[in-house]
Amino acid sequence: MTDAAPSAPLLTAESLSLERGGRQLFRDLSFVIEAGQLVQIEGANGAGKTSLLRILAGLSRYGFEGEVTRHAPMLYLGHQSGVKGMLTPRENLAWHVSGEGTFSRGAIDEALEKVGLFGYEDVPSNALSAGQHRRVNLARLYLSTSPLWLLDEPFTAIDVGGVAELEALKVAHVKSGGAIVLTSHQALNTDHPVHRLSLTEGLLV
């Protein structure tokens, strides 16, 4: 997937500050995300986790102070679905991963199967449940060639079996030289060390 050596920096954040609606969400936040790290942004509802993740992904270009440098290709999955209802899961997935490379129909179907969508490949996505929409999005992770994953609440609407698979996939990704920064209100169920990213204290190792 990636040749990044453990401890190679994949993202550098320098002096990030953000104010929203007259409230300072974070101030002067600096950290480096390295290959091999699994990082969970922590904070209560409305604390600014999604806002920070979008800044790290380069999706918020204005309105904040500081600088983000990504040293490697990135995959960002927001918590809003992004799945087009008129397209089938196969079509949605093919469209979403087209920026990462050329994937055969077999590879697309295998990824859909891995997220439990076998038999749903050709169903219009507007006939799928919220959790199945989420799974179409998560199938992108199985095809990703990007070392840096930024995931906003990846477990939302996913059942217990799906969460366990996703945990295993994430650990495999970081062990093979990737890095993940995610938001989640759940504690991660993994033996792999999880670094906490506090909006007030920065990266806690």
Ligand SMILES: Nc1ncnc2c1ncn2[C@@H]1O[C@H](COP(=O)(O)OP(=O)(O)OP(=O)(O)O)[C@@H](O)[C@H]1O
């Ligand atoms: N586009 C926007 N314009 C103004 N304020 C916003 C905007 N987006 C978010 N906010 C505010 O910024 C604050 C942080 O929102 P954010 O979504 O980053 O929080 P969060 O920590 O991810 O919350 P949650 O855990 O509930 O998802 C909230 O108070 C929210 O109301």
